[in-house]
Amino acid sequence: MDNVRARFAPSPTGSTHIGTARTALFNWLFARKTGGAFVLRIEDTDKERNTQEALEELVDGLKWLGLDWDEGPGKEGPFGPYFQSQRGELYQSHIQILKDKGRAYEKDGAVYFKLLGERYTEFDSYHDAEVEKVKTEPVIIDDLIRGQVTRKEERDFVIQRSNGDPSFHFVNVVDDIAMKITHVIRGEDHLSNTSKHVELFKAFEATPPKFAHLPMILKDPKEGKGKMSKRDKGALISEYRDRNFLPEAVVNFIALLGWSPKDDQETLPLDSLISRFNLDDVQKGGARFDEKKMSHLNFEYMKSMPLSQYVKTAKVSLSNTGLIEPSSDESYLESAMKLCQEKIDSFENLPGFAAFFFTDDYEISEKAEKKVMKKDGAVERLAEIAPRLSGIQSWDESSIDSAFNQIAEEQGIKPFAWYPIVRFAVSGTNSGPDFLPMIETLGKERVLKRIENALAKYS
RNA sequence: GCCCCGUUCGUCUAGCCAGGCCUAGGACACAAGGUUUUCAUCCUUGCGACAGGGGUUCGAAUCCCCUACGGGGUGCCA
Numbered sequence: 001m002d003n004v005r006a007r008f009a010p011s012p013t014g015s016t017h018i019g020t021a022r023t024a025l026f027n028w029l030f031a032r033k034t035g036g037a038f039v040l041r042i043e044d045t046d047k048e049r050n051t052q053e054a055l056e057e058l059v060d061g062l063k064w065l066g067l068d069w070d071e072g073p074g075k076e077g078p079f080g081p082y083f084q085s086q087r088g089e090l091y092q093s094h095i096q097i098l099k100d101k102g103r104a105y106e107k108d109g110a111v112y113f114k115l116l117g118e119r120y121t122e123f124d125s126y127h128d129a130e131v132e133k134v135k136t137e138p139v140i141i142d143d144l145i146r147g148q149v150t151r152k153e154e155r156d157f158v159i160q161r162s163n164g165d166p167s168f169h170f171v172n173v174v175d176d177i178a179m180k181i182t183h184v185i186r187g188e189d190h191l192s193n194t195s196k197h198v199e200l201f202k203a204f205e206a207t208p209p210k211f212a213h214l215p216m217i218l219k220d221p222k223e224g225k226g227k228m229s230k231r232d233k234g235a236l237i238s239e240y241r242d243r244n245f246l247p248e249a250v251v252n253f254i255a256l257l258g259w260s261p262k263d264d265q266e267t268l269p270l271d272s273l274i275s276r277f278n279l280d281d282v283q284k285g286g287a288r289f290d291e292k293k294m295s296h297l298n299f300e301y302m303k304s305m306p307l308s309q310y311v312k313t314a315k316v317s318l319s320n321t322g323l324i325e326p327s328s329d330e331s332y333l334e335s336a337m338k339l340c341q342e343k344i345d346s347f348e349n350l351p352g353f354a355a356f357f358f359t360d361d362y363e364i365s366e367k368a369e370k371k372v373m374k375k376d377g378a379v380e381r382l383a384e385i386a387p388r389l390s391g392i393q394s395w396d397e398s399s400i401d402s403a404f405n406q407i408a409e410e411q412g413i414k415p416f417a418w419y420p421i422v423r424f425a426v427s428g429t430n431s432g433p434d435f436l437p438m439i440e441t442l443g444k445e446r447v448l449k450r451i452e453n454a455l456a457k458y459s
Numbered sequence: 460g461c462c463c464c465g466u467u468c469g470u471c472u473a474g475c476c477a478g479g480c481c482u483a484g485g486a487c488a489c490a491a492g493g494u495u496u497u498c499a500u501c502c503u504u505g506c507g508a509c510a511g512g513g514g515u516u517c518g519a520a521u522c523c524c525c526u527a528c529g530g531g532g533u534g535c536c537a
Contacts, residue, residue, distance in 0.1 A: 011537050046536060110535050125460045126533060141463095147476090151463060161535040168537045192463055192532035215465080216530060227530075253471095256486095260472055264485045283472075286530060290470050293487045303500090343500050353499080372497095416496050423497055431498045438497090 004036025006183045008069075009172065011043040012054035015236045016061045018289065019187060019217045019228060022254045026214060027185045028067045029255070029277040039179060040072025043172070044085045045165050061237050064247050066270055071179075079179040084171050091166040094174045094204070095159065103203045109162030113170070115153055115199065131155065139195040144183075144212040144279045151195040159200075169193065173200040176209060185212040185279070188286075189227070212279050215258045218286045227286075234291050244317050244347035246305075249298040257287045267300045299345030311337045314350055321351040323358040332357075335441045339433035356427040357442065360450070368430035372420045379458050381421050386451050395444040397436045422447075425454035 006027040031038035044050040071077030098104035115134040124131045133154045141149040159170035191213045201208040216227040261276045318324045336357040356362040388403045404415035
């Protein structure tokens with residue numbers, strides 16, 4: 001395939017939806033895969049609904065996901081401008097072309113596209129009125145995912161609204177022609193409209209591009225019926241950014257919604273996605289969003305991050321919650337994060353998981369308290385281990401280990417008898433990072449201090 | 460209503476176009492067990508699907524038809 005030109009043509013009317021992001025991703029992947037161009041075109045013809053904030057969010061979102069464009073806002077190319085609101089002249093001249101050909105006419109102040117064929121009127125129950133219809137030749141939509149789809153348009157449609165704005169169907173086609181778009185990859189919700197577009201391409205004597213209609217992303221049935229909407233949980237990509245999900249994981253996840261690499265490989269970073277992506281492998285049926293799988297993928301990426309980068313990202317969520325200062329001890333932070341990295345699946349949960357490393361004001365789990373401290377002998381265990389730990393000269397994992405082993409041996413029981421109690425005393429919970437390294441990292445002073453406090457509280 | 464598209468484990472999917480290798484594979488989730496008995500990690504095992512009915516065929520998840528169900532469209536929204 002030479003000279004592939006794919007485009008992503010969103011209209012900035014609200015927050016960026018996960019389905020919108022996937023459409024962008026698939027276009028981008030296809031362009032990168034084929035060595036073609038990825039064009040970002042802003043369809044802002046609906047003046048009432050478009051906002052600057054929505055545009056910024058869209059652009060930020062694409063950048064965050066790592067999707068760059070070859071032509072578009074901020075990156076002018078030979079077919080600009082890339083805002084439809086700035087292409088009025090082109091549309092006007094094309095309205096005129098259709099009028100000159102006798103394929104457009106005015107009615108009620110709007111301009112309609114005129115279909116070819118025998119006209120008749122019929123009662124239409126959906127519109128609850130007599131409407132004029134046209135017996136047109138069937139239109140064949142060449143769809144890379146669904147094969148050939150045949151449809152008929154039977155009513156003239158508006159190409160310019162009475163307020164002077166050209167309509168979506170019209171600008172879409174005019175720009176696809178003008179920008180020499182070869183492949184139109186978009187949601188299945190456009191499939192039924194595509195016959196309108198093909199009629200328009202034909203009227204302009206242009207070859208229609210190849211189409212690929214992506215399956216819809218459906219709502220969780222618990223949330224209702226239909227396609228996922230912006231109000232649904234997990235629907236907005238800004239949500240993932242705000243929750244500190246890794247963009248690589250989000251991209252990977254949405255790529256797997258409707259597409260599969262055909263083997264058991266699932267953790268696919270952007271460059272693997274490019275090399276393996278293929279439009280033929282896109283699923284036809286709708287997909288449902290699964291937050292658990294999203295988290296799983298996020299965890300995979302979190303585990304494989306280099307520690308230095310993990311720490312960098314962790315700092316953001318830790319300082320947002322006030323747990324660390326910019327001046328905090330870097331090496332302490334690093335060893336604490338090393339223990340967290342293998343345990344938790346999102347940076348969102350990090351503050352809750354790791355708070356005790358950074359503050360004495362961490363949360364005490366009542367459940368853990370009941371389970372661990374309310375047992376007979378717990379306080380005694382804590383009291384007898386304190387002097388042993390206090391006696392350790394060089395505070396490292398193996399010394400701590402032998403302190404526990406020693407007392408265990410003397411009493412003829414296993415060292416694990418002490419673990420949960422000490423863990424609770426120093427962290428307020430019965431779960432967390434691996435025990436010994438955690439104790440080492442916390443440091444002798446903190447550990448002893450907290451055991452002392454616990455003793456005072458529970459004695 | 461009409462038109463178009465779809466339907467494999469709870470979920471994402473492999474297999475379908477080129478029918479036998481499918482007693483339908485993987486992942487997430489879930490459950491049980493294990494990991495020198497923290498644990499949200501890790502490992503093992505388990506659970507679990509071809510929407511239904513007809514046909515074609517020696518043979519169908521794969522091809523055809525019907526039904527059911529789901530989705531989309533039917534706007535001077537995109």
